[in-house]
Amino acid sequence: MSKQVCTFYLENQIYGLYVLQVREVLRYQELTAIPLAPGPVRGLLNLRGSIVTTVDLRRRLGLPPNESDEPATNVVAQTATGLVSLLVDRIGDVVEVEADDMEPPPGALPEPIRSLIANVCKLPTGLLLILNLERAMELDAFPT
Amino acid sequence: MAPSITQHELQQQLVRELVVESMEYLDQFDQDLLSIENRTNDEETLHRIFRAIHTIKGSSGCLGLRELERMAHAGENLLSWHRDRAMTPGAETVRALFRFCDALRGLIRQLSNTPEAAQNVPLTAEHQQILADLNSLHQALKQEQLGTFKESAGGSYGLFADDPAPQPAPPVARATPVASGSDEPTAKSGVEAAVASDVAIRVAVSQLDILMDLVGELVLTRNQILGHTAALLNPGMAKSAQRLNLITSQLQENVMKTRMQAVGHVWNKFPRLVRDLSKELNKPVALVMEGSDTEIDRTLLEAIKDPLTHIVRNSIDHGIESPERRRAAQKTPQGEIKLRAFHDGGLVVIEVSDDGGGIDRERVLRKAIERGLISPDQANGMPDREVCGLIFAPGFSTAESVTNLSGRGVGMDVVKSNVERIGGAVVVESEPGRSTTVRLKIPLTLAIIPALLILAGGNRYAISQASLVELVRIDEEKAASAIEHIRGCPLYRLRGQLLPLLYLREQLGLSPDATGNALLLLVLEAEGRQFGMIVDDILDTEEIVVKPLGQELKSLSVCAGATILGDGRVALILDVLGMARRAGLLEDGRKKPAAEAGxxxxxxxxxxxxxxxxxxxxxxxxxxxxxxxxxxxxxxxxxxxxxxxxxxxxxxxxxxxxxxxxxxxxxxxxxxxxxxxxxxxxxxxxxxxxxxxxxxxxxxxxxxxxxxxxxxxxxxxxxxxxxxxxxxxxxxxxxxxxxxxxxxxxxxx
CATH class of the missing domain: 2.40.50.180 (CheA-289, Domain 4)
Structure with a gap:
């Protein structure tokens, strides 16, 4: 059985979320900063009247900050409790992946990436890391 | 992988619908049963309560909820027996039916909490007892009827022993006047029901919330378009923009209206509550309701449900005297509780008044001194208004004995805080020996609150005006000396009184403001204490729509929510009271000056x-x-x-x-x-x-x-x-x- 995955890039590595989890993709948005918020939280954005928390996915995954001048893209995703927006470097294609191509994340992956990746998908062009959205949004332990 | 609805999900959904529907039926059931008890029922009543239980039985049977079905079935049997004979149930039957109704409600509530285990909610011993009671009542009635047949049919008894139902002539016992017209009302009410579903449909509240959000955004977009068209000088465009303006306003108004609900929705359960309490306490009480069609925002209605229930309980328990005392005071033995709702300016006022003994000034003062809420000196000559206000103090209760209804010392303070949380106010008025009135003033909608916008560290924040007392500006030259410190704790002398201070920048983890400009100080009040908060700048007042923050930010204690400002940007709503509480400013310190009088x-x-x-x-x-x-x-x-x-x-x-x-x-x-x-x-x-x-x-x-x-x-x-x-x-x-x-x-x- 195949599934559709919406892909995006961080540091030239390709990541993905299942399309059913993705609500929409937005260009750069003005954000309102939140003092004392957990570190990866970059601010709040106004999505047609709903207030959506925006999380810097690079910071969440322990990656270095983006040095390029290109503004980040917002991937707005649906979690069990509401909408969140993930800041990514740029958006990729929607790809079909087969269940047979999926593998659990290899133990050799460093933390925190290992626990935030649901599956590794072997695409002909490279490895696609599928994000565990719910776990990525557990931000309580983060210092501000 | 597209999620088609599975069997399991379908069942879940149907169970949810059953819960909503049955609860409505049971509320109606309660009211009808009350009217039967008071003998104010009409012939349709009996049909209606039968149909309610019949429907619940039917739906629960379809969904395989065997225990619920069994329970409903027992009640249905008893009711159908009465309905077939157009016989009004007697007092004992009504009592059993009330218990039965509560039991059904309990079972259904369990369903809504744990839909997974839906099929297997076991009946408790209490439920079994109710089942047995219903069955034995049913049997007793059958026997009683058999007895009458025995007499009329002479020696031929035994013929009807198995099934008395086919007997065509209805028995004489307390038949309602029109016994034969039973078909007609059923048909008529069928038509009414059809009409009702044509003019109204059920919409999920979340759907209405989405509409509200979208309309809010539309208003902002409209404002931007109006700004642009003014610059364009294009008559055609201006005309369209004007129309857009008008339509948007009307749309907003109407979407707001969809969230309104009559207070009657909450009041509906009071007749039953009053009945139960008055039976329990042996105080006959009549309930009068005025203005139950007054409308108020749904969320607010939900929020005042518990406070209102508490006030009504209090009125019966403490307000209304026993019949003996009432007679001694030359009042009618039956007390009266009056609920009144009406619009007053932009507010909805809900009053609960009783014609009981009023608030005993001496007793309240004695209790307040005992509990250390006031000093004996303060008590001396305290105005009545303030004495009444004391009953809202935390830990205050004048009940001489703790009953299971009230008198545990939690209550009125909770009522007050619940009402204040939604931006409302509570006042009590009392005429000793005559009456007590509790008046709730509730804003029309919760969604919109007046707020003050302030600046800190380059960001705008909103503060609810409810807790704001005044704004103070301290000039540049005085700024350095105006704030004094005791062991690092900043204080300001406000008209001779010491006011503890918080720096907002510090509270938000920002670097201190080193510009040396004039100081801007908000004087805020919480729990009867005042404190000051220093901000960078004070911008404007604005009516804001409160929106919740996402789950990811639940640990963020400085914010009470967020809002979208006129320019479309998001601003955080600060929980200044929470900040003060954490900083320990509310523990002791400056008491609010006790009103101007006193x-x-x-x-x-x-x-x-x-x-x-x-x-x-x-x-x-x-x-x-x-x-x-x-x-x-x-x-x-x-x-x-x-x-x-x-x-x-x-x-x-x-x-x-x-x-x-x-x-x-x-x-x-x-x-x-x-x-x-x-x-x-x-x-x-x-x-x-x-x-x-x-x-x-x-x-x-x-x-x-x-x-x-x-x-x-x-x-x-x-x-x-x-x-x-x-x-x-x-x-x-x-x-x-x-x-x-x-x-x-x-x-x-």
Whole structure:
């Protein structure tokens, strides 16, 4: 059985979320900063009247900050409790992946990436890391 | 992988619908059963309650909820027996049916909590008992009827022993007048039901919330378009924009309306509550409801449900006296609880009044002193209004004994905090021996609150105006010396009282502001204590729509939510009270000046001494004084019958204290070309009290002897070796008859 995955890039590595989890993709948005918020939280954005928390996915995954001048893209995703927006470097294609191509994340992956990746998908062009959205949004332990 | 609805999900969904539907049926069932108990039922009532239970039985059977079905079935049997004979159930049956209704409700509530285990909610012993009661009642009725047949049919009994139902003639026992017309009402109500579903449909509240959000955004977009079209100078475009403007406003108004619900939805359960309580306490009580169609935002209605229930319980438990006492007080033995709802300005007022014994002043004071809420000195001469207010103090309860209804010391304080949380207010009025009225004032919608926008670290934040008392600006040159410290704790002297301070930047984890500009201080009040908060800048007031923050930010304790401002940007709503609580500012410290009136409050506080007329000395409580001014005579203008001056962008009405109190003017005061004025601010309006001379500010610990019948005067005391009258400023203002000019700015600086 195949599934559709919406892909995006961080540091030239390709990541993905299942399309059913993705609500929409937005260009750069003005954000309102939140003092004392957990570190990866970059601010709040106004999505047609709903207030959506925006999380810097690079910071969440322990990656270095983006040095390029290109503004980040917002991937707005649906979690069990509401909408969140993930800041990514740029958006990729929607790809079909087969269940047979999926593998659990290899133990050799460093933390925190290992626990935030649901599956590794072997695409002909490279490895696609599928994000565990719910776990990525557990931000309580983060210092501000 | 597209999620088609699975069997399991479908079942879940159906169970959810069953829960909603059945709860409505049971509410109706309760009301109908009450009318049967009171003998105010009509022939349709019996059909309706039968149909309610029949439907619940049917739906639960379809979904395989065997236990619920079994329960409903037992009730249905008993009801169908009565319905078939058009016989009104007797008192014992009604009691059993009430218990049955509660049991069904309990079972259904369990379903809504744990839909997974839906099929297997086991019946408890209590349920079994109710089942047995219903069955035995049913059997007894059958037997009773058999007995009548035995007599009429002579020796041929045994013929009907198995099934008495086919017997065509209805038995005589308490038949309702029209026994044969049972088909007609059923048909008619079928038509009514069909019509009802044609004119109204059920919409999920979340759907309405989405609509509200979208309309809010549409309004913002409209505002932007209107701005652009003004620059375009294109008549066609301007016309369309105008239309868009109109339609958007109407759309917004109507979407707001969809969220409104009649208070009757919450009141519906009170007849039953009152009945149960009055039975339990042996106090006959009648319930009167007025204005149950008054509409209010759904979320608010939900929020006042529990407080209202508590107040009604309290009224029956503590308010209404026992029938013996009522007779002794020459009242009707039956007490009365009256619920009233009506619109008043932008607010909805809900009153619960009882004709009971009222609030016993002495008992309340005694209790308050016992609990350490006030000192005996304070109790002495405390105005009735404040005595009534004491029942809202945490940990206060006057119930002599703890009943299982109330008297546990939690209650009215919770009512107060619940109501205040949604921006409402509670007041109690009592006429000793006659009545008590609890009045809730609720805003029309929760969604919109008045807020003050402030700046800190370059970001805008909103603070609810509910807790805001005043704004103070401390000039640059005074800024450095105005704030004093005790062991690092910043304090400010506000009209002689110490005010603990918080720096907002510090609270938000931002670097301190080092610009050395003028200090802007918000004076806030919570739990009867005042504190100050220093902010970078004060921007504006705005009506804001409160929106929740996502789950990811639940650990963020400084925010109470967020809102979208006019330019489409998001601003956080600060929980300033939470900040103060965490900083320990509310534990002890400056008590709120206990209202303007009140002898206890006047004793041992600072007062302003002024002279009126030639040499009469009058004292004004310093908390009533916003500012002292000298106003040039040529600035005085007239409006209506009173003198006014333009003051800080609004109109300040002047009240000549001397003429209100009947003191002859001194004569020479106006010769200097200037008059001294005490600016007094009350509920957003300002008044100028014209006096002849401002003398001094003194600390006064004198005992005030109250005086009767002098409007505008609280009492007299000896201050600075002279007999001094204490002004009751609010009373003075109302006696003077001067109209207020509400300023839309913040007034007090």
């Amino acid at each position: 002898f206890a409050a006047v004793a041992d506080t600072e007062v302003l001494l002024v002279h009126i007329g030639a040499n009469r000395q009058v004292a004004v409580h310093l908390d009533s004084v916003a500012r002292l001014e000298e106003i040039a005579l040529d600035r005085i203008e007239w409006s209506g019958n009173s003198e006014v001056v333009q003051y800080r962008d609004s109109i300040l009405p002047l009240i000549a204290v001397g003429s209100v109190l009947g003191v002859p003017p001194a004569g020479d005061a106006r010769e200097s070309g200037k008059i001294p004025v005490v600016v007094y601010s009350h509920e957003g309006a300002q008044y100028g009290l014209v006096v002849d001379r401002i003398v001094d500010i003194v600390r006064c610990a004198a005992a005030i002897s109250p005086c009767a019948n002098r409007p505008g005067i609280l009492g007299s005391a000896v201050i600075a070796k002279r007999v001094t009258d204490f002004l009751d400023v609010p009373a003075l203002v109302s006696v003077s008859g001067v109209v207020s000019y509400k300023s839309n700015s913040w007034g007090l600086f």
